Amino acid sequence: MTGENAVRLRPPRNAVDERAVTWWRSRLLATTAVPVVVLAVLGALIGPARSWLLIAAGAVAAVGLGCAAFLPSWWFRVHRWEVTDDAVYVRTGAFWQEWRIAPMSRIQTVDTSRGPLEQLFRLATVTVTTASSKGAIRIAGLDHELAAGLAERLTVITQATPGDAT
Amino acid sequence: MSEDRAVEAYQDTDWLRLDPRTVLVRVVLFAGVLAGAALPVAFGLAGSRPLWQAFAWVAGGAALALAVTVVAETVRFRRTRYRVGRERVELHTGLLVVQRRSLGRERIRSADLTANPLQRVFGLVKLRIGTGEHTSGGESTLELDLVTRAEGERLRHELLARVTATAPEDPDHDNALAVLDPRWIRYAPVSFVAPALGGAAAGAVMQVSEWFGAQGEVIDWIGDRFRDVSVPWMIVGLILLATAAGAVGALGLWVEMWWNYRLEREPGGTVRVSRGLFTTRSVSLEERRLRGIELVEPLGVRLCGAARVDAVATGLSESGDDRHTDLKTLLPAVGRETADRVAAQVLREPEPPTGAPLAAHPRAARTRRLGWALWSVGVPVAILAVLGLLLTPVLLYVAAGCAVVLTPVAVLFALDAYRGLGHGVSGAYLVTRSGTLRRATVALQRSGVIGWTVKQSYFQRRAGILTLTATTAAGAGAYDILDAGQSQGLTFAAGAVPELLAPFLEPVPTTEARST
Structure with a gap:
């Protein structure tokens, strides 16, 4: 696909916070632990199906551990973000990668959210929505102070931009 | 808006009530639903006790429910009032808790009238006033349920006609962009509605017969009709029967939906679709809400060289509010040329953007579609084959048959899907095309x-594609x-944006180095 004027999307300038890797990893481990524990407890209690339940628990644990070992660092390499004077530009994903661009003039709301795990790692997620029902942009894994500053900056910029954003 | 009208609008701040017959209409409707539900319940109860006893129970319950409804509807009617002020439209309603809703008149983008047959008997309509904004919870619409037709039309004009005063209405001038052509009905049976209706009809026969405990007899009766033919022919016969029933149903539905269809441009910058045989609908779409046009060709309709035109407009939410999905249809399936012409007229373009030549997509897109097609056939066939090896050789023949029949079909679909891909720019419009079914x-x-x-x-x-x-x-x-x-x-x-x-x-x- 290399022609005379071949172009591609450049990576956004900023990486997410390094603590995001640990956050993602803990989240994966937590979501793996729940079914594994349930299956293991059931396996311990239900005699006839013990071997099947324990095998299932082992399989889920193996997949979960594999993901936790492998995915977060991949995500960290891919997840990048950038806010210019004109637009918000974000890259996410791993196997399926996604670049999202929303111009400042079309941004309607800017929210920050912090789940319990994110609070533990002092991280926050900034969600930028536009008038489109499918155009929301999420920047996850930002340092919470940086996220608060970013949300404030975006709010100021979008309020200063005229138009009804549709 | 002229000076007089403005003053008039300002003074027009009295609270108004819905039409009193609203109560009657809603009670009658509820009684109908109740009767429909009561019969199967009564028959169901009759299984364990005498018939008269079951009916007495059900009748008692129904009478009680009806009485509660009458009271509730009367209270609702008494508590519902609306007001069209200069700045805002307000609606107070609610049974136990009074809800107060108000919309800024500046933000109102749509005012749609619907009337089902019962409402039409009483000369009433339901008016939906919308702002065309995506809000969760649906706070952006007001529903006046129900007002007289004259009041509905008056409100619709008042709410949407911002520039009516500057562009006086000319009753002689025909603003119609399209009116019903009865020949369009030939595209009704080839839509996906027909097989769906056929299946639904077959399902309904089974369900109703089960209520009366006669499902076995119905199946026996069908078996008797086909006594002289083999099972495969019986299946073919039944499918043909269901298809025919579906086609008849689709014709009926089409007539119901599109009778008296008229697409017109109204002064004040709105496009209005009015249609319906029993249930009449009037959908007004402000042109500044219109962001484009979608030309939809379902497979059967496409093979007949026809297409449907949908509006791409803000505030016609597709998800969540399924009842209103048909509101966006501007034109039923018609010949492709007519569809293009109407699309261009709605957009006020000299040339239809949907007819513009489009750039084809790279070969990799075709390879991808062929791959999907082969996988979608290969996986079920492989499963059948493995099961066949393990259990019975009959499945091996089934697998071979599936592979032989389905592979060409899937490949054809894949090639057609690839041919359908295209994108381009036509004047002020970005055009993209995809899909096969x-x-x-x-x-x-x-x-x-x-x-x-x-x-x-x-x-x-x-x-290298995206x-x-x-x-x-x-x-x-x-x-x-x-x-x-x-x-x-x-x-x-x-370049497009x-x-x-x-x-x-x-x-x-x-020196090509691919990114992560």
């Missing part, structure tokens, strides 16, 4: 694109350009 050509105003999403899977990265999605406030919220060439697609997107994507593009270094 439901081919859709979307013409979206380039100024209505409010963002881009670029998606690339691992396989797409290897094949999926571009233009997000917009209107219609489905996002429209895809599937599997465009990487460089070509990005250049196209950057200036200054949005361009700052984030970089030239690919000649």
Whole structure:
């Protein structure tokens, strides 16, 4: 696909916070632990199906551990973000990668959210929505102070931009 | 708005009530539903006790429910009032808790009238007033349920006609963009409605017979009809029967939906669709809400050279509120040329943007579709074959038959899907086309694109293609350009909507090093 004027999307300038890797990893481990524990407890209690339940628990644990070992660092390499004077530009994903661009003039709301795990790692997620029902942009894994500053900056910029954003 | 009208509007701040017959209509409707539900319940109860006893129970329950409804509807009617002020439209309603809703008149974008047969007998209509904004909880619509037809029309005109005073109405001038042509009905049986209705009819026969405990007899009766033929022919016969029933149903539904159809441009910058045989509907669409047009060709309709025209407009939410999905249809399935012409007229364009020549997509897109087709046939066939090896050789023959029959079909669909792919720019519109079972050509105003999403899977990265999605406030919220060439697609997107994507593009270094 290399022609005379071949172009591609450049990576956004900023990486997410390094603590995001640990956050993602803990989240994966937590979501793996729940079914594994349930299956293991059931396996311990239900005699006839013990071997099947324990095998299932082992399989889920193996997949979960594999993901936790492998995915977060991949995500960290891919997840990048950038806010210019004109637009918000974000890259996410791993196997399926996604670049999202929303111009400042079309941004309607800017929210920050912090789940319990994110609070533990002092991280926050900034969600930028536009008038489109499918155009929301999420920047996850930002340092919470940086996220608060970013949300404030975006709010100021979008309020200063005229138009009804549709 | 002239001085007099403004003063009039300002003074017009009395609270108004709905029409008193609303109570009657709703009680009658509820009584009908109740009767429909009571019969099967009564028959169900009759299984365990005498028939008269079951009916007495059900009748008692129904009478009680009806009495409660009468009281509740009367209270609701007494508590519901609305007011059209100069700045706001307000509605107070509610049974136990009074809800107060108000919409700024500036924000009102739609006022739609519907009337089902019962409401029409009483000369009443339901009026929905919407602001055309995507809000969760649906707070952006007011529903006046019900007012007289004259009052509904008056409100519709008053709420939408912002510039009526400057553009006086001319009753002689015909503003119709399209009126019903009875010949269009020939496209009704080829839509996907027909098989769905056929299946539903067959299901309904089974369900009703089960209520009366006669399902076995019905099956026996059908078996008797087909006594002289073999089982495969019986299946073919039944399918043909269901298809015929579905086709008849589709014709009936089409007549109900599109009778008296008329698409017209109204003074004040709205496009209005009015239609319906029993249930009449009037949908008004402000032109400044319109972001484009979608030309939809379901497979059967496409094979007959026809297409349907949908509006891509803000505030016609597709998800969540299923009752209103048909509101966006501007034109039923008609010949392709008519559809293009009407699309152009609605958009006030000299040439239909949906008819513009489109750029084809790279070969990798075709390879991808062929791959999907072969997988979608190969996986079930492989499962059947493995089961056949393990259990019975009959399944092996079934697997072979499936492979022989389905592979060409899947390949044909894949090639057709690839041929359908296309994108381009036509004047002020971004045009993208995709789909095979439901081919859709979307013409979206380039100024209505409010963002881009670029998606690339691992396989797409290897094949050098990507999926571009233009997000917009209107219609489905996002429209895809599937599997465009990487460089070509990005250049196209950057050119179609200036200054949005361009700052984030970089030239690919000649020693190709793919990004992570």
